[in-house]
Amino acid sequence: MLEKPTLKGKTIVLRPIGPEDAQAMFESLSDEEAKRLTGTQESFTLEQVQAFCTRVPTEDDRYDFAITLPGENRYRGEVVLNEIDWENRSSSFRIAISGAENREKGYGSEATELVLEFGFKTLNLHRIELEVYDFNPRARHVYKKHGFLEEGIRRDALLLEGKFQSAITMSILQPDFLAKQTRQKFEALETERLRIRRLRNDDLEPLVAYRNLPEVAWMQLWQDYDSERARALINGCKVVEPFSANDSFQFAVALKDSDKLIGDLYFKLDEAGKQAEIGYTFDPKFQGQGLATEALKALMDHAFKKHDLHRIYGITDPRNLPSINLMKRVGMQQEAHLRKNLWFKSDWADDVIFAVLEKEWAI
Ligand SMILES: CC(C)(COP(=O)(O)OP(=O)(O)OC[C@H]1O[C@@H](n2cnc3c(N)ncnc32)[C@H](O)[C@@H]1OP(=O)(O)O)[C@@H](O)C(=O)NCCC(=O)NCCS
Structure with a gap:
């Protein structure tokens, strides 16, 4: 029989599910939100759940963990590797946190990481797969x-x-998981007055506020910038590392002393990882103080020197003089003027392209 271990994380403990969990698991099966999100249509009796909880510890193709907190035994949900195919080193994955009071506290994220680590490092699995409904953005x-x-x-x-709703199949492979664990994560760049860092959940409010100001939005591709859009931007940047080829990233620009968000920088690397497009949006309250120049220079310097870029360019509307002046101030020069190149807010607009090459970069 397989040994079913206990996995200890920073805030949670995953222990093997057993007969003592039957009542709590039975109660969790009437959690309407979780039922809906997991597409659970059947109902189960307490006897069926008891039989299940008695059976799973003895089964050789699955690890069922109860999510608990240190020092208490209470079942707060489950995370499972099941249908393990030892021949092909693959497994299915499932997770459900019981009760709204236990969700969005980081337990699901930590449980997922602990089980992936166990699956790939201890069990030497090669592939872990799951299915998630498209109407479940949190789980996705x-x-x-x-x-x-x-x-x-x-x-x-x-x-x-x-x-009718669709199901998305997702998977993670062992080499990718191990590479992700060892990859150095970008933390921050610091300048005299600023910190250029990852966007965080608590940036949502200031981000929405300044991106919605008419004087900020007039030359941007958005019309109304709502919380949902901001959240998608923030979440999107949690799943990629900046300076990855073919990926775009939005950096937060914060004041160094308060860590308050005052703007953001767009950075999109091409497929070869050698050329990048930059963009910027700043809260008008913090414009006119050289802060955008300071932020942009720091990011570009880092990109050229640490990521070996060949060229950085920016595209703007020729009517956007503050943007053109910013690009000139950081040492970029105009390369092109594309006429009626962009369908922008119900009309064709011109684009100008400014760029700087690595060999010209000197700050
Ligand atoms: C999905 C589930 C396991 C996640 O666990 P959790 O403990 O609630 O999640 P966490 O607190 O660790 O993380 C939630 C993340 O989702 C984000 N999030 C919350 N609502 C979101 C939404 N509507 N859209 C996008 N992201 C959302 C949070 O910001 C947080 O992200 P962050 O860590 O990057 O800040 C849990 O919510 C759950 O059991 N839900 C019901 C059952 C279910 O959906 N199971 C999965 C079936 S495939």
């Missing part, structure tokens, strides 16, 4: 953040409340 975000990639869609797989 957690999975992406931990390195699962979307690999397919089962269209209209579930009939829920009279409407």
Whole structure:
């Protein structure tokens, strides 16, 4: 029989599920939100759940962990590796946190990481896969953040409340998980007055506020910038590392002393990882003090010197003089003027392209 271990994390403990969990698991099966999000349509009796909890510790193709807190034994949900195919070193993954009071406290993220680590490092699995419904953005975000990639869609797989819903299949492979663990994560760049760092959840409010100001939005691609959009931007940047080829990243620009968000910088690397497009948005309250110049210079300097870039360019509307002046101030020169190149807010607009090459970069 397989040995079923206990896994200890920073805030949670995962211990093997056993018969003592039957009552709590039975109660969790009436959690309407979790039922909906996991597409659970059948109902179970307490006897069935008791039989299940008695059976799983003895089964050789699964590890069922109860999510608990240190010093207490209470079942707060489960995370499971099941249908393990030892021949092909692959497994399915499932997670559900019981009760709204236990969700969004970081337990799901930590449980996912602990089980992936166990699966790949202890069990030497090669592939872990799962299925998630497309109407479950929270779970999809957690999975992406931990390195699962979307690999397919089962269209209209579930009939829920009279409407068909699709299921997304995701997987993570052992080499990718191990590489992700060892990859150095970008933390921050510091200048005299600023910290250029990752966007965080608590940046949402200031981000929405300044991006919605008419004087900020007039030359940007958005019309109304709502919280949902901001959250997608913040979450999107948690699942990629900046300076990855073919990926875009939005850096937060914060004041060094208060860590308050005052702007953001866009950075999109090409497929070869040698050329990048930059963009910037700053809260008008912090414009006119050289802060955008300071931030942009620091980011570009870092990109040229630490990531071996060949060219950095920016695209703006020729009417956007503050933007043009900023690009000139950081040492970029105009390379092109593209006429009527962009369908922008109900009209064709011109684009100008400014750039600087690595060999010209001197600050
Ligand atoms: C999905 C689930 C396991 C996640 O666990 P959790 O403990 O609630 O999640 P965490 O607190 O660790 O993390 C939640 C993350 O989702 C983000 N999030 C919350 N709501 C979101 C939404 N509507 N859209 C996108 N992201 C969202 C949070 O900001 C947080 O991200 P961060 O860590 O990058 O800040 C848990 O919510 C759950 O059991 N849900 C019900 C059952 C379920 O959906 N199971 C998965 C079926 S495939």
